[in-house]
Amino acid sequence: MLSKRIIPCLDVHAGRVVKGVNFIDIRDAGDPVQMAKAFNEAGADELVFLDITASAHERSIMSDVVAKTAEEVFIPLTVGGGIRTVEDFRNMLKNGADKISVNTAALKNPTLISEAAEKFGSQCVVCAIDAKLRDDKSGWDVYLNGGRVNTGRDLLEWVYEIERLGAGEILLTSMDTDGTKDGYDLPATRAVSDIVNIPVIASGGAGQMSHFKDVLTVGGADAVLVASIFHYGDYTVQDVKDYFIKENIPVRV
Amino acid sequence: MGNLRSVQKAFEFLGFDAHITQNKNELVNASHIILPGVGAFADAAKSLAQSGMQEVMLNEIAKGKPFLGICLGMQLLFDQSFENGEHIGLSLVPGQVTRFDVTGLKVPHMGWNNLIVRDNALFDSEGADKYVYFVHSYHASDIPDEFIIGEADYGYRFTAAVQKDNVFGLQFHPEKSGDVGLSMLKRFGGLK
Numbered sequence: 001m002l003s004k005r006i007i008p009c010l011d012v013h014a015g016r017v018v019k020g021v022n023f024i025d026i027r028d029a030g031d032p033v034q035m036a037k038a039f040n041e042a043g044a045d046e047l048v049f050l051d052i053t054a055s056a057h058e059r060s061i062m063s064d065v066v067a068k069t070a071e072e073v074f075i076p077l078t079v080g081g082g083i084r085t086v087e088d089f090r091n092m093l094k095n096g097a098d099k100i101s102v103n104t105a106a107l108k109n110p111t112l113i114s115e116a117a118e119k120f121g122s123q124c125v126v127c128a129i130d131a132k133l134r135d136d137k138s139g140w141d142v143y144l145n146g147g148r149v150n151t152g153r154d155l156l157e158w159v160y161e162i163e164r165l166g167a168g169e170i171l172l173t174s175m176d177t178d179g180t181k182d183g184y185d186l187p188a189t190r191a192v193s194d195i196v197n198i199p200v201i202a203s204g205g206a207g208q209m210s211h212f213k214d215v216l217t218v219g220g221a222d223a224v225l226v227a228s229i230f231h232y233g234d235y236t237v238q239d240v241k242d243y244f245i246k247e248n249i250p251v252r253v
Numbered sequence: 254m255g256n257l258r259s260v261q262k263a264f265e266f267l268g269f270d271a272h273i274t275q276n277k278n279e280l281v282n283a284s285h286i287i288l289p290g291v292g293a294f295a296d297a298a299k300s301l302a303q304s305g306m307q308e309v310m311l312n313e314i315a316k317g318k319p320f321l322g323i324c325l326g327m328q329l330l331f332d333q334s335f336e337n338g339e340h341i342g343l344s345l346v347p348g349q350v351t352r353f354d355v356t357g358l359k360v361p362h363m364g365w366n367n368l369i370v371r372d373n374a375l376f377d378s379e380g381a382d383k384y385v386y387f388v389h390s391y392h393a394s395d396i397p398d399e400f401i402i403g404e405a406d407y408g409y410r411f412t413a414a415v416q417k418d419n420v421f422g423l424q425f426h427p428e429k430s431g432d433v434g435l436s437m438l439k440r441f442g443g444l445k
Binding site (some may be wrong): 002004040070071072074075076093094095096098121122123124126154155167168169197198200222224252253 | 259262263265266290299325358359360361362363364365366367382384386388406407428429430431432434435
Protein backbone atom coordinates (compact mmCIF):
# COMPACT_ATOMS: atom_id res chain seq x y z
CA MET A 1 0.00 0.00 0.00
CA LEU A 2 1.20 3.48 -0.83
CA SER A 3 2.56 5.26 2.24
CA LYS A 4 1.74 8.71 3.44
CA ARG A 5 4.93 10.74 3.30
CA ILE A 6 6.62 12.77 6.02
CA ILE A 7 8.71 15.53 4.46
CA PRO A 8 10.93 17.74 6.61
CA CYS A 9 11.54 21.18 5.15
CA LEU A 10 14.80 23.00 5.77
CA ASP A 11 15.04 26.74 5.22
CA VAL A 12 18.46 27.52 3.80
CA HIS A 13 19.97 31.00 3.81
CA ALA A 14 23.29 31.54 2.04
CA GLY A 15 24.11 27.86 2.36
CA ARG A 16 23.20 27.60 6.04
CA VAL A 17 20.16 25.98 7.64
CA VAL A 18 17.99 28.40 9.54
CA LYS A 19 16.34 26.84 12.62
CA GLY A 20 18.35 23.60 12.52
CA VAL A 21 17.33 20.58 14.52
CA ASN A 22 19.53 19.49 17.38
CA PHE A 23 20.17 15.92 16.36
CA ILE A 24 22.52 13.99 18.56
CA ASP A 25 25.87 13.44 16.83
CA ILE A 26 25.46 16.47 14.61
CA ARG A 27 28.34 18.85 15.10
CA ASP A 28 26.94 21.61 12.95
CA ALA A 29 23.15 21.99 12.87
CA GLY A 30 23.63 24.77 10.33
CA ASP A 31 25.13 22.48 7.72
CA PRO A 32 22.39 21.44 5.27
CA VAL A 33 24.28 18.34 4.14
CA GLN A 34 24.65 17.06 7.71
CA MET A 35 21.04 17.90 8.46
CA ALA A 36 19.86 16.09 5.34
CA LYS A 37 21.87 13.01 6.26
CA ALA A 38 20.47 13.05 9.78
CA PHE A 39 16.88 13.34 8.55
CA ASN A 40 17.51 10.53 6.07
CA GLU A 41 18.82 8.31 8.85
CA ALA A 42 15.88 9.32 11.03
CA GLY A 43 13.48 7.94 8.43
CA ALA A 44 12.27 11.05 6.57
CA ASP A 45 10.59 10.03 3.31
CA GLU A 46 11.78 13.02 1.31
CA LEU A 47 13.46 16.33 1.96
CA VAL A 48 12.76 19.89 0.91
CA PHE A 49 15.39 22.62 0.81
CA LEU A 50 13.82 26.03 0.63
CA ASP A 51 16.32 28.68 -0.39
CA ILE A 52 15.37 31.91 1.36
CA THR A 53 18.39 33.74 -0.01
CA ALA A 54 17.90 37.02 -1.82
CA SER A 55 20.95 37.47 -4.01
CA ALA A 56 21.96 35.58 -7.11
CA HIS A 57 25.48 35.06 -5.79
CA GLU A 58 24.23 33.36 -2.67
CA ARG A 59 21.97 31.25 -4.83
CA SER A 60 24.97 29.66 -6.51
CA ILE A 61 25.89 28.41 -3.04
CA MET A 62 22.59 26.50 -3.07
CA SER A 63 23.69 24.58 -6.15
CA ASP A 64 26.76 23.37 -4.24
CA VAL A 65 24.65 22.42 -1.24
CA VAL A 66 22.34 20.38 -3.47
CA ALA A 67 25.26 18.69 -5.24
CA LYS A 68 26.93 17.72 -1.94
CA THR A 69 23.66 16.46 -0.47
CA ALA A 70 22.89 14.35 -3.54
CA GLU A 71 26.24 12.61 -3.18
CA GLU A 72 25.29 11.21 0.19
CA VAL A 73 21.52 11.19 0.56
CA PHE A 74 19.47 8.83 -1.59
CA ILE A 75 15.88 9.83 -0.98
CA PRO A 76 13.95 12.36 -3.10
CA LEU A 77 15.17 15.92 -2.69
CA THR A 78 13.04 18.92 -3.63
CA VAL A 79 14.60 22.35 -4.01
CA GLY A 80 12.59 25.55 -4.00
CA GLY A 81 13.09 29.28 -3.69
CA GLY A 82 14.10 31.66 -6.42
CA ILE A 83 13.63 29.24 -9.33
CA ARG A 84 12.53 31.41 -12.25
CA THR A 85 13.47 29.75 -15.52
CA VAL A 86 13.77 26.41 -17.25
CA GLU A 87 17.52 26.98 -17.04
CA ASP A 88 17.23 27.21 -13.22
CA PHE A 89 15.40 23.87 -13.32
CA ARG A 90 18.11 22.33 -15.46
CA ASN A 91 20.85 23.60 -13.17
CA MET A 92 19.29 22.27 -9.97
CA LEU A 93 18.39 18.91 -11.55
CA LYS A 94 21.92 18.58 -12.90
CA ASN A 95 23.25 19.13 -9.40
CA GLY A 96 21.14 16.29 -8.11
CA ALA A 97 17.75 17.71 -7.09
CA ASP A 98 14.87 15.37 -7.96
CA LYS A 99 12.08 17.90 -7.88
CA ILE A 100 11.89 21.66 -8.20
CA SER A 101 9.33 23.72 -6.40
CA VAL A 102 8.05 26.91 -8.01
CA ASN A 103 5.66 29.48 -6.62
CA THR A 104 5.85 33.15 -7.61
CA ALA A 105 7.56 32.45 -10.94
CA ALA A 106 4.76 30.06 -11.94
CA LEU A 107 2.10 32.62 -11.05
CA LYS A 108 3.86 35.29 -13.12
CA ASN A 109 4.58 32.91 -15.98
CA PRO A 110 2.42 29.75 -15.93
CA THR A 111 4.09 28.40 -19.08
CA LEU A 112 7.16 27.76 -16.91
CA ILE A 113 5.21 24.76 -15.57
CA SER A 114 4.43 23.30 -18.99
CA GLU A 115 7.91 23.97 -20.37
CA ALA A 116 9.61 22.36 -17.38
CA ALA A 117 7.19 19.42 -17.43
CA GLU A 118 7.83 18.86 -21.10
CA LYS A 119 11.61 19.09 -20.78
CA PHE A 120 12.18 17.25 -17.52
CA GLY A 121 8.94 15.39 -16.81
CA SER A 122 5.98 16.26 -14.60
CA GLN A 123 7.41 14.26 -11.73
CA CYS A 124 9.95 16.99 -11.00
CA VAL A 125 7.57 19.97 -11.13
CA VAL A 126 6.17 20.84 -7.73
CA CYS A 127 3.87 23.85 -7.56
CA ALA A 128 3.97 25.57 -4.21
CA ILE A 129 0.94 27.68 -3.37
CA ASP A 130 0.32 30.16 -0.56
CA ALA A 131 -3.42 30.50 -0.03
CA LYS A 132 -5.60 32.50 2.31
CA LEU A 133 -9.33 32.43 2.98
CA ARG A 134 -11.15 35.42 1.47
CA ASP A 135 -12.79 37.83 3.91
CA ASP A 136 -16.23 36.82 2.67
CA LYS A 137 -15.21 33.16 3.12
CA SER A 138 -16.34 32.34 -0.42
CA GLY A 139 -13.04 30.59 -1.16
CA TRP A 140 -9.29 31.10 -1.03
CA ASP A 141 -7.03 33.57 -2.81
CA VAL A 142 -3.52 32.75 -4.02
CA TYR A 143 -0.67 34.97 -2.84
CA LEU A 144 2.81 35.51 -4.22
CA ASN A 145 6.14 36.86 -2.99
CA GLY A 146 6.00 34.71 0.12
CA GLY A 147 2.44 35.68 0.95
CA ARG A 148 2.92 39.42 0.62
CA VAL A 149 0.87 40.05 -2.52
CA ASN A 150 -2.67 38.87 -3.22
CA THR A 151 -2.94 37.82 -6.85
CA GLY A 152 -6.75 37.79 -6.65
CA ARG A 153 -6.65 34.33 -8.23
CA ASP A 154 -8.94 31.69 -6.85
CA LEU A 155 -7.10 28.74 -5.31
CA LEU A 156 -9.21 26.04 -6.95
CA GLU A 157 -9.02 27.65 -10.37
CA TRP A 158 -5.25 27.88 -10.02
CA VAL A 159 -4.73 24.25 -8.97
CA TYR A 160 -6.96 23.12 -11.81
CA GLU A 161 -4.80 25.12 -14.22
CA ILE A 162 -1.44 23.94 -12.90
CA GLU A 163 -2.49 20.30 -13.12
CA ARG A 164 -3.54 20.90 -16.72
CA LEU A 165 -0.16 22.56 -17.40
CA GLY A 166 1.63 19.44 -16.20
CA ALA A 167 2.58 19.99 -12.56
CA GLY A 168 3.44 16.74 -10.80
CA GLU A 169 2.59 17.70 -7.23
CA ILE A 170 1.05 20.50 -5.23
CA LEU A 171 2.59 21.88 -2.07
CA LEU A 172 -0.22 23.79 -0.39
CA THR A 173 0.55 26.20 2.43
CA SER A 174 -2.37 27.77 4.20
CA MET A 175 -1.53 31.27 5.37
CA ASP A 176 -4.43 31.01 7.80
CA THR A 177 -2.96 28.08 9.72
CA ASP A 178 0.79 28.49 9.10
CA GLY A 179 2.60 29.17 12.35
CA THR A 180 -0.49 28.66 14.51
CA LYS A 181 0.30 25.09 15.64
CA ASP A 182 -3.49 24.66 15.69
CA GLY A 183 -3.55 22.14 12.88
CA TYR A 184 -3.49 22.09 9.11
CA ASP A 185 -6.12 23.83 7.02
CA LEU A 186 -8.50 20.92 6.48
CA PRO A 187 -11.14 22.62 4.29
CA ALA A 188 -8.57 24.12 1.88
CA THR A 189 -6.55 20.91 1.67
CA ARG A 190 -9.67 18.82 1.09
CA ALA A 191 -10.98 21.18 -1.58
CA VAL A 192 -7.68 21.01 -3.49
CA SER A 193 -7.25 17.28 -3.08
CA ASP A 194 -10.78 16.68 -4.35
CA ILE A 195 -10.33 18.47 -7.66
CA VAL A 196 -6.84 17.31 -8.69
CA ASN A 197 -5.49 13.88 -9.47
CA ILE A 198 -1.89 14.70 -8.49
CA PRO A 199 -0.49 14.35 -4.98
CA VAL A 200 -1.07 17.15 -2.48
CA ILE A 201 1.47 17.96 0.22
CA ALA A 202 -0.08 19.84 3.12
CA SER A 203 1.88 22.54 4.89
CA GLY A 204 1.32 24.93 7.76
CA GLY A 205 -0.11 24.47 11.21
CA ALA A 206 1.20 21.21 12.61
CA GLY A 207 1.39 21.38 16.39
CA GLN A 208 0.53 17.90 17.57
CA MET A 209 0.28 14.35 16.25
CA SER A 210 -3.46 14.35 15.66
CA HIS A 211 -2.99 17.19 13.16
CA PHE A 212 -1.15 14.82 10.82
CA LYS A 213 -3.91 12.25 10.98
CA ASP A 214 -6.57 14.91 10.38
CA VAL A 215 -4.97 16.34 7.26
CA LEU A 216 -4.13 12.91 5.79
CA THR A 217 -7.65 11.59 6.34
CA VAL A 218 -10.19 14.44 6.56
CA GLY A 219 -7.97 16.73 4.48
CA GLY A 220 -7.20 14.07 1.87
CA ALA A 221 -3.51 15.00 1.70
CA ASP A 222 -0.90 12.55 0.42
CA ALA A 223 2.01 13.93 2.39
CA VAL A 224 2.80 16.36 5.17
CA LEU A 225 5.47 19.02 5.07
CA VAL A 226 6.93 19.42 8.51
CA ALA A 227 9.13 22.24 9.68
CA SER A 228 8.92 23.76 13.13
CA ILE A 229 7.55 20.70 14.92
CA PHE A 230 10.91 19.03 14.21
CA HIS A 231 13.01 22.15 14.56
CA TYR A 232 11.93 22.81 18.09
CA GLY A 233 12.51 19.21 19.07
CA ASP A 234 8.90 18.58 20.10
CA TYR A 235 8.78 15.40 18.03
CA THR A 236 11.12 13.26 15.95
CA VAL A 237 10.39 11.63 12.58
CA GLN A 238 10.22 8.29 14.39
CA ASP A 239 7.63 9.65 16.83
CA VAL A 240 5.42 10.59 13.89
CA LYS A 241 5.91 7.20 12.23
CA ASP A 242 5.12 5.36 15.47
CA TYR A 243 1.95 7.42 15.73
CA PHE A 244 1.00 6.60 12.11
CA ILE A 245 1.45 2.89 12.78
CA LYS A 246 -0.75 3.15 15.87
CA GLU A 247 -3.43 5.00 13.91
CA ASN A 248 -3.29 2.63 10.92
CA ILE A 249 -2.00 5.30 8.57
CA PRO A 250 0.19 3.61 5.93
CA VAL A 251 3.81 4.60 6.51
CA ARG A 252 7.23 3.51 5.34
CA VAL A 253 8.96 1.51 8.07
CA MET B 254 15.37 12.23 -19.92
CA GLY B 255 15.81 10.99 -16.41
CA ASN B 256 17.98 12.20 -13.66
CA LEU B 257 21.01 10.25 -14.78
CA ARG B 258 23.16 12.03 -12.22
CA SER B 259 21.21 10.54 -9.31
CA VAL B 260 21.85 7.03 -10.58
CA GLN B 261 25.50 7.80 -11.21
CA LYS B 262 25.92 9.33 -7.75
CA ALA B 263 24.36 6.29 -6.11
CA PHE B 264 26.81 3.94 -7.86
CA GLU B 265 29.72 6.25 -7.01
CA PHE B 266 28.62 6.30 -3.38
CA LEU B 267 28.77 2.50 -3.45
CA GLY B 268 32.31 2.62 -4.79
CA PHE B 269 31.62 1.78 -8.43
CA ASP B 270 33.06 3.65 -11.36
CA ALA B 271 29.96 4.95 -13.17
CA HIS B 272 29.87 6.97 -16.39
CA ILE B 273 27.12 8.71 -18.28
CA THR B 274 27.93 8.01 -21.89
CA GLN B 275 26.90 8.56 -25.48
CA ASN B 276 29.94 6.68 -26.66
CA LYS B 277 29.37 3.24 -28.19
CA ASN B 278 32.86 1.99 -27.35
CA GLU B 279 32.36 2.87 -23.73
CA LEU B 280 29.22 0.75 -23.76
CA VAL B 281 31.17 -2.16 -25.24
CA ASN B 282 33.93 -1.82 -22.65
CA ALA B 283 31.61 -1.43 -19.65
CA SER B 284 31.10 -4.35 -17.27
CA HIS B 285 27.42 -3.46 -16.65
CA ILE B 286 24.84 -1.33 -18.46
CA ILE B 287 22.13 0.75 -16.77
CA LEU B 288 19.28 2.46 -18.60
CA PRO B 289 17.53 4.93 -16.31
CA GLY B 290 14.81 7.21 -17.50
CA VAL B 291 11.73 9.22 -16.85
CA GLY B 292 9.57 10.86 -19.47
CA ALA B 293 7.53 9.56 -22.34
CA PHE B 294 7.93 6.09 -23.83
CA ALA B 295 7.77 7.10 -27.50
CA ASP B 296 10.41 9.86 -27.18
CA ALA B 297 12.77 7.60 -25.28
CA ALA B 298 12.36 4.69 -27.69
CA LYS B 299 12.97 6.98 -30.64
CA SER B 300 16.09 8.66 -29.26
CA LEU B 301 17.55 5.33 -28.15
CA ALA B 302 17.12 3.92 -31.65
CA GLN B 303 18.28 7.05 -33.50
CA SER B 304 21.40 7.50 -31.39
CA GLY B 305 22.63 4.09 -32.51
CA MET B 306 23.17 3.17 -28.85
CA GLN B 307 20.30 0.69 -28.94
CA GLU B 308 22.01 -1.61 -31.40
CA VAL B 309 25.22 -1.68 -29.36
CA MET B 310 23.28 -2.10 -26.13
CA LEU B 311 21.31 -5.07 -27.50
CA ASN B 312 24.53 -6.68 -28.71
CA GLU B 313 26.10 -6.36 -25.28
CA ILE B 314 22.98 -7.76 -23.62
CA ALA B 315 23.02 -10.71 -26.02
CA LYS B 316 26.60 -11.41 -24.90
CA GLY B 317 25.33 -11.78 -21.35
CA LYS B 318 26.38 -8.42 -19.86
CA PRO B 319 24.30 -7.52 -16.77
CA PHE B 320 21.70 -4.93 -17.73
CA LEU B 321 19.41 -2.86 -15.51
CA GLY B 322 16.47 -0.77 -16.73
CA ILE B 323 15.03 1.69 -14.22
CA CYS B 324 11.53 3.20 -14.41
CA LEU B 325 11.00 4.09 -18.08
CA GLY B 326 14.18 2.12 -18.74
CA MET B 327 12.32 -0.94 -17.46
CA GLN B 328 9.20 -0.20 -19.51
CA LEU B 329 11.29 -0.10 -22.68
CA LEU B 330 12.20 -3.78 -22.16
CA PHE B 331 8.75 -5.06 -23.11
CA ASP B 332 7.05 -5.73 -26.45
CA GLN B 333 4.90 -2.63 -26.55
CA SER B 334 3.54 0.32 -24.62
CA PHE B 335 0.13 1.96 -24.77
CA GLU B 336 1.34 5.33 -23.49
CA ASN B 337 -0.23 7.91 -25.82
CA GLY B 338 -0.83 5.48 -28.65
CA GLU B 339 0.84 2.18 -29.33
CA HIS B 340 4.61 1.95 -29.44
CA ILE B 341 7.04 -0.88 -29.98
CA GLY B 342 9.52 -1.72 -27.23
CA LEU B 343 12.76 -3.73 -27.17
CA SER B 344 11.05 -7.13 -26.62
CA LEU B 345 13.77 -8.25 -24.22
CA VAL B 346 11.09 -9.42 -21.80
CA PRO B 347 7.60 -10.47 -22.97
CA GLY B 348 4.85 -8.12 -21.85
CA GLN B 349 3.15 -4.78 -22.32
CA VAL B 350 3.01 -1.41 -20.65
CA THR B 351 -0.43 -0.11 -19.73
CA ARG B 352 -1.85 2.78 -17.74
CA PHE B 353 -2.99 2.34 -14.13
CA ASP B 354 -6.68 1.54 -14.27
CA VAL B 355 -7.72 2.52 -10.77
CA THR B 356 -10.70 4.39 -9.47
CA GLY B 357 -10.46 6.55 -6.38
CA LEU B 358 -6.67 6.55 -6.47
CA LYS B 359 -4.39 9.20 -7.90
CA VAL B 360 -2.36 8.61 -11.03
CA PRO B 361 0.68 8.92 -11.06
CA HIS B 362 1.41 6.36 -8.40
CA MET B 363 3.91 8.48 -6.49
CA GLY B 364 5.69 7.77 -3.25
CA TRP B 365 6.88 4.88 -1.12
CA ASN B 366 5.23 1.52 -1.58
CA ASN B 367 6.01 -1.92 -0.26
CA LEU B 368 7.81 -4.17 -2.72
CA ILE B 369 6.77 -7.79 -2.48
CA VAL B 370 9.93 -9.60 -3.55
CA ARG B 371 10.67 -13.06 -4.83
CA ASP B 372 13.96 -14.80 -4.27
CA ASN B 373 16.39 -13.08 -6.58
CA ALA B 374 19.97 -11.96 -7.07
CA LEU B 375 19.05 -8.27 -6.66
CA PHE B 376 17.04 -8.54 -3.49
CA ASP B 377 18.02 -9.40 0.01
CA SER B 378 15.11 -11.67 0.82
CA GLU B 379 15.58 -11.22 4.59
CA GLY B 380 12.83 -9.22 6.26
CA ALA B 381 9.36 -8.63 4.96
CA ASP B 382 9.06 -4.91 4.30
CA LYS B 383 10.96 -3.29 1.48
CA TYR B 384 9.65 0.19 0.83
CA VAL B 385 10.82 1.69 -2.45
CA TYR B 386 10.10 4.98 -4.19
CA PHE B 387 7.81 4.98 -7.24
CA VAL B 388 6.78 7.69 -9.71
CA HIS B 389 4.85 6.36 -12.70
CA SER B 390 1.48 6.32 -14.42
CA TYR B 391 2.07 3.18 -16.52
CA HIS B 392 3.15 -0.28 -15.46
CA ALA B 393 4.11 -3.65 -16.93
CA SER B 394 1.25 -6.07 -17.66
CA ASP B 395 0.86 -9.60 -18.98
CA ILE B 396 4.32 -10.60 -17.82
CA PRO B 397 4.88 -14.37 -17.71
CA ASP B 398 5.12 -15.33 -14.06
CA GLU B 399 8.62 -16.77 -14.41
CA PHE B 400 10.02 -13.28 -15.16
CA ILE B 401 8.33 -11.46 -12.27
CA ILE B 402 10.67 -10.85 -9.33
CA GLY B 403 8.78 -8.10 -7.51
CA GLU B 404 5.25 -6.75 -7.20
CA ALA B 405 3.47 -3.90 -5.45
CA ASP B 406 -0.13 -3.00 -4.65
CA TYR B 407 -1.82 0.12 -5.95
CA GLY B 408 -5.50 -0.56 -6.45
CA TYR B 409 -4.38 -4.00 -7.58
CA ARG B 410 -1.18 -5.97 -7.67
CA PHE B 411 1.16 -5.02 -10.50
CA THR B 412 4.60 -6.09 -11.69
CA ALA B 413 7.25 -3.82 -10.20
CA ALA B 414 10.42 -5.77 -11.03
CA VAL B 415 11.38 -8.30 -13.68
CA GLN B 416 14.32 -10.45 -14.61
CA LYS B 417 15.04 -12.50 -17.69
CA ASP B 418 18.54 -13.99 -17.60
CA ASN B 419 20.98 -11.04 -17.39
CA VAL B 420 18.26 -8.41 -17.97
CA PHE B 421 16.75 -6.73 -14.91
CA GLY B 422 14.02 -4.12 -14.79
CA LEU B 423 12.86 -2.04 -11.81
CA GLN B 424 9.79 0.18 -12.06
CA PHE B 425 10.73 2.10 -8.91
CA HIS B 426 13.81 4.24 -8.32
CA PRO B 427 16.45 2.28 -6.37
CA GLU B 428 18.66 5.37 -6.48
CA LYS B 429 16.01 7.22 -4.45
CA SER B 430 14.93 4.38 -2.19
CA GLY B 431 17.37 4.89 0.64
CA ASP B 432 19.37 1.96 1.99
CA VAL B 433 16.95 -0.60 0.53
CA GLY B 434 17.56 0.72 -2.98
CA LEU B 435 21.30 1.12 -2.51
CA SER B 436 21.55 -2.52 -1.49
CA MET B 437 19.88 -3.54 -4.78
CA LEU B 438 22.29 -1.40 -6.81
CA LYS B 439 25.20 -2.87 -4.91
CA ARG B 440 24.04 -6.38 -5.72
CA PHE B 441 23.56 -5.47 -9.36
CA GLY B 442 27.05 -3.97 -9.50
CA GLY B 443 28.44 -7.18 -8.04
CA LEU B 444 26.89 -9.42 -10.72
CA LYS B 445 29.37 -11.09 -13.04
